Amino acid sequence: MASKNRPDRLQVGKNHSFWQSWLHAWNGLKTVVVEERNMRTHLVLGAIALLCGWWVGLDANQWLWLSLAIFMVMLCEINNTIAENICDLITGPHYQPLAKKVKDIAAGAVVFAAAFAVIVGLILFVPKLWPLVMAWL
Numbered sequence: 001m002a003s004k005n006r007p008d009r010l011q012v013g014k015n016h017s018f019w020q021s022w023l024h025a026w027n028g029l030k031t032v033v034v035e036e037r038n039m040r041t042h043l044v045l046g047a048i049a050l051l052c053g054w055w056v057g058l059d060a061n062q063w064l065w066l067s068l069a070i071f072m073v074m075l076c077e078i079n080n081t082i083a084e085n086i087c088d089l090i091t092g093p094h095y096q097p098l099a100k101k102v103k104d105i106a107a108g109a110v111v112f113a114a115a116f117a118v119i120v121g122l123i124l125f126v127p128k129l130w131p132l133v134m135a136w137l
Helices: 018-035 037-056 060-091 097-136
Strands: none
Touching (some): 018 037, 018 060, 037 097, 060 097
16 A cells, blocks of 8 residues: 655645645644644733733724734744745855844744834823723722
8 A cells, every 4th residue: 555655755846726725734834833832822822912912902004003013023023934934944054144144034033023023012001991990900
């Protein structure tokens, strides 16, 4: 019986359909979530931000800003993971200063996007939560 993972059965050409492409993309997203602790953290914080947005009653424009901030952080984390994996594939277990530089820059993009998300969160939530905090005090 032939194994599904035999080298002669692994796909090396183009995808045969839209659904095959979609399945590969979905598998990539699952891989990032399963293998990257930071992506799981971003997902949890994004979900908390969405719940807070629902709780405070964001309007459509505010939802767009919040969604943009969340998706930017996640996209940067995905790109960071891609950069790390490519560097590791090329360098193997050896230290390479240029690979470190690439990884540091990709990680910096995540930090930059996260800072943007924090700023958006402060702009959206402080005006809505401040009166509640003041009333509680």
